[in-house]
Amino acid sequence: xxxxxxxxxxxxxxxxxxxxxAPESLRAWARAQAASEEQWxxxxxxxxxxxxxxxxxxxIAALASGWAGERIYRSRTESSDAQKFLITALVDTHVRSLMxxxxxxxxxxDHHTVKPWFAxxxxxxxxxPELQTQGFPLIGGRAEFVAGHTAAALVYARxxxxxxxxxxxxxxxxxxxxxxxxxxxSLVHWTDRGLTYWAVTDAAASELDAFERAFRxxxx
Amino acid sequence: MPHLNAAYTLAxxxxxxxxxxxxxxxxxxLRAVRYIHTLRNDGDxxxxxxxxxxxECYGGRRQRIDTVAFDDVPELQLVDKGTSPDTAAxxxxxxxxxxxxxxxxxxxxxxxxxxxxxxxxxYDEIATITEVPLGTVMSRLSRARARLAESLANLVxxxxxxx
Numbered sequence: 344x345x346x347x348x349x350x351x352x353x354x355x356x357x358x359x360x361x362x363x364x365a366p367e368s369l370r371a372w373a374r375a376q377a378a379s380e381e382q383w384x385x386x387x388x389x390x391x392x393x394x395x396x397x398x399x400x401x402x403i404a405a406l407a408s409g410w411a412g413e414r415i416y417r418s419r420t421e422s423s424d425a426q427k428f429l430i431t432a433l434v435d436t437h438v439r440s441l442m443x444x445x446x447x448x449x450x451x452x453d454h455h456t457v458k459p460w461f462a463x464x465x466x467x468x469x470x471x472p473e474l475q476t477q478g479f480p481l482i483g484g485r486a487e488f489v490a491g492h493t494a495a496a497l498v499y500a501r502x503x504x505x506x507x508x509x510x511x512x513x514x515x516x517x518x519x520x521x522x523x524x525x526x527x528x529s530l531v532h533w534t535d536r537g538l539t540y541w542a543v544t545d546a547a548a549s550e551l552d553a554f555e556r557a558f559r560x561x562x563x
Numbered sequence: 564m565p566h567l568n569a570a571y572t573l574a575x576x577x578x579x580x581x582x583x584x585x586x587x588x589x590x591x592x593l594r595a596v597r598y599i600h601t602l603r604n605d606g607d608x609x610x611x612x613x614x615x616x617x618x619e620c621y622g623g624r625r626q627r628i629d630t631v632a633f634d635d636v637p638e639l640q641l642v643d644k645g646t647s648p649d650t651a652a653x654x655x656x657x658x659x660x661x662x663x664x665x666x667x668x669x670x671x672x673x674x675x676x677x678x679x680x681x682x683x684x685x686y687d688e689i690a691t692i693t694e695v696p697l698g699t700v701m702s703r704l705s706r707a708r709a710r711l712a713e714s715l716a717n718l719v720x721x722x723x724x725x726x
Contacts, residue, residue, distance in 0.1 A: 352708060353680040359661035360681055365571035369585055373567060373592045 367503065371441040371545065374527060426523075429541075432490035434528045437507045437543040440485070440496070446505065447483030447498055457484045461495050467538065469495040469510045472561035479506065479554055492539075499554065504546035506554055513539040524548065531555050535562075566609055567592075569682060570616045576677045577620035579666060587619040594619070607691075610684065614692040617674065657718055664714035672707035679704055 365373075440446050449460040454471040461469060464486040473481050482498040482505070492511040499506045513534050523530040529548040533540050533555060540558075542551055570591060574584035594615050602611050665673060674693055678684040690697045 352711065355657070356661060356665070356676075356680045359658035360576075360665060360677075362568065362681065363572045363575045363584075365567045365588065366585065369571065369588060370567060372589065376592055376596050 367505075368442045371438050374545075375435075375438045429490045430523050430525050430530060433507075433509060433530060433541050433543050434525050436487060436489050436496075436509070437528065440498070440507055441505060445485070448485035450483040452481045452483075454481065457481065457497070460484060461486070465493055465495045465511075467495075467510075467512055469497065469538070470562035471497060472558060474499060474554075474557050474561060477553070477557035477561070479557060501544065501546045501550050501554070504544055504550070506542055506544040506546065506551070508558070509541045509543070510538055513537055522548070522551075533559070535559065566612055569609060570612055573613055573616050573674075573677065573682065574620055576665075576681075577617060577670065577674055583620075587616060587622075590619040591616040610688040610692055613678070613682070613684075614694075617692055621670070657715075660715055660718055661711070664711050667714065668707055668710055672703050672710065675700060675703040676707040676711075 449457055451457050452473070452475070454473050458468070458471040461471075461484065471481070471484065475481070479499040479501055482500055484498065485496050487494045487496045487509060489509055489511075492509075494509045494511040497508040497510070499508065521532050523532070528543055528545055529551050531542045531548075531551040531554070540555075542554055542558075544551055544554075567588075571584060571588045574587045574591075575581070578584045578587060591612065595612055598615075602608060665676065668676065671693075675689055678689045678692060679686075684692065686697055686700050689700045693700070695703075
């Protein structure tokens with residue numbers, strides 16, 4: 344009878360000891376840190392060490408998300424200051440909602456629970472479709488105040504990613520670019536029957552298109 | 564992504580606590596962002612970040628620098644003593660015991676062993692990260708392995724090998 348093969352300690356350890364994935368909230372927060380650091384770098388001063396700085400920004404982006412691509416803020420050149428402000432506020436609110444356990448005030452996958460919860464909290468009645476079958480399970484809702492709007496935020500999941508859908512009554516200036524990307528977050532915007540919708544996520548932009556379709560079809 | 568997970572994993576093993584690990588990683592990222600310009604060599608980014616994480620985990624607590632003489636560090640081989648060593652039950656008992664034994668190690672030994680066996684850092688990197696001379700890394704590794712051998716003595720047989 345041959346005895347069991349001796350195995351190196353390291354192998355046994357790697358089998359026995361888990362490696363941990365950083366929580367999504369921490370990842371999102373790190374990404375936001377990297378982004379804000381980049382934002383506050385004065386261009387002129389960064390210039391002599393531009394490659395070093397570009398490397399640093401890239402490293403931090405990679406630390407945060409594995410996404411080492413270029414910083415994208417397409418709407419910066421295409422849209423008004425008001426829209427830039429709005430997009431920044433939406434992304435900030437999205438990131439903040441992923442930190443510190445404040446994703447939902449009403450955690451529920453049941454639209455009969457989420458929809459009535461908004462009564463008295465926002466001055467309109469948002470549609471709250473369940474999109475489980477389309478691959479976007481409802482996680483819950485919360486009340487938000489975003490860039491001067493009292494908004495309903497609906498939270499849906501896409502795999503491990505979260506989608507925040509912000510809804511408020513439309514006003515005259517609410518048209519604008521239907522899509523934006525900011526610091527790796529994607530945004531989609533539409534208006535429907537007097538309400539303005541903004542969806543924000545760190546999932547791929549194509550997922551947001553599918554989400555918009557699913558939401559609009561289900562809320563007819 | 565690998566750096567953030569490596570940072571968080573190290574924090575989990577050093578603090579042995581989920582929320583402390585998150586706090587330490589968060590503080591470390593703040594520092595990393597602020598002091599990125601002090602990073603000399605791009606290839607050292609991971610070790611550099613792990614060193615920051617480690618300092619945050621200990622929260623400024625001063626580590627005793629031990630000065631045990633340089634040892635050669637033999638790799639240890641484990642032989643499972645169970646009658647049917649490959650059964651899932653035996654494996655999971657062994658894994659549980661390894662976790663407990665690692666968790667029970669003193670900080671200096673645990674961090675060295677984790678960096679070496681789990682994060683696969685070089686001895687030089689470990690010396691940098693844990694701020695001790697190379698000789699101390701070697702002796703800590705040797706002692707950490709001896710402690711594990713002791714804790715797991717009734718489950719496995721250790722043979723010295725150089726694998």
